[in-house]
Amino acid sequence: MSDVLSEQKRYYAERAPEYDDWWYRRGRYEFEPGEKEPWDADVAEAEAALEAFGPCGLVLELAAGTGIWTRKLVRLADQVVAVDANAETLALNTQEADLVQADVFEWRPAERFDLVFFSFWLSHVPEERFDQFWSVVRSALLPGGRVFLVDSGPLGDASNDERQVRQLADGREFTIIKRYWSPAQLATRMRPLGFELDVRVTKNRHFLYGGGSAT
Numbered sequence: 001m002s003d004v005l006s007e008q009k010r011y012y013a014e015r016a017p018e019y020d021d022w023w024y025r026r027g028r029y030e031f032e033p034g035e036k037e038p039w040d041a042d043v044a045e046a047e048a049a050l051e052a053f054g055p056c057g058l059v060l061e062l063a064a065g066t067g068i069w070t071r072k073l074v075r076l077a078d079q080v081v082a083v084d085a086n087a088e089t090l091a092l093n094t095q096e097a098d099l100v101q102a103d104v105f106e107w108r109p110a111e112r113f114d115l116v117f118f119s120f121w122l123s124h125v126p127e128e129r130f131d132q133f134w135s136v137v138r139s140a141l142l143p144g145g146r147v148f149l150v151d152s153g154p155l156g157d158a159s160n161d162e163r164q165v166r167q168l169a170d171g172r173e174f175t176i177i178k179r180y181w182s183p184a185q186l187a188t189r190m191r192p193l194g195f196e197l198d199v200r201v202t203k204n205r206h207f208l209y210g211g212g213s214a215t
């Protein structure tokens, strides 16, 4: 497992310069006519849900990447600490956040936060590290602190084969973890860990989003 997690880190380090093309649907990620509008509507739905959730105070963003969501969080919260394993992605993130280069499977928070946020990260957490990851989240929360996540829509089944082969623009291939959670599956998996999450799927099923708190 540690081999695939190292490969996953390397994949995102190498992908850093092209990562935003996926989100903004540019270059090789450009949509066919008619596909962009439903995507944009789902992006707007997830962004509006985050705003309505009301990130405030001190926010921790895990696996923050190039900062697509960090930039929104710094507008909404008092202070954002953004953690990512790779210097290559953090170099593209906003300097308005406190950037920390660390592996979330090894890092332990030195302070407590009002909100822990992660986008397109939970689907990269293997079952073997799932409980450990959520114990890090729990240890990062202030009493009454909350969690908000955004991720891929339920295209498959989280209990299926976790591994996926991804290709960079230059053709290099990397094996990573990718698990497609449905809201019901995730809620069921989270309950014994002591988190009550209200997670939904966007109208056009591109994304999963929602939040909650530790019980």
Ligand SMILES: C[S@@+](CC[C@H](N)C(=O)[O-])C[C@H]1O[C@@H](n2cnc3c(N)ncnc32)[C@H](O)[C@@H]1O
Binding pocket: 005, 008, 009, 012, 013, 062, 063, 064, 065, 066, 067, 068, 069, 083, 084, 085, 086, 089, 102, 103, 104, 105, 118, 119, 120, 121
């Ligand atoms: C799919 S990207 C998501 C980036 C960002 N959250 C977003 O939504 O744009 C996954 C991110 O996880 C980071 N990452 C991979 N393995 C990690 C680890 N073990 N600890 C911390 N970050 C990691 C990668 O560098 C990458 O930035």
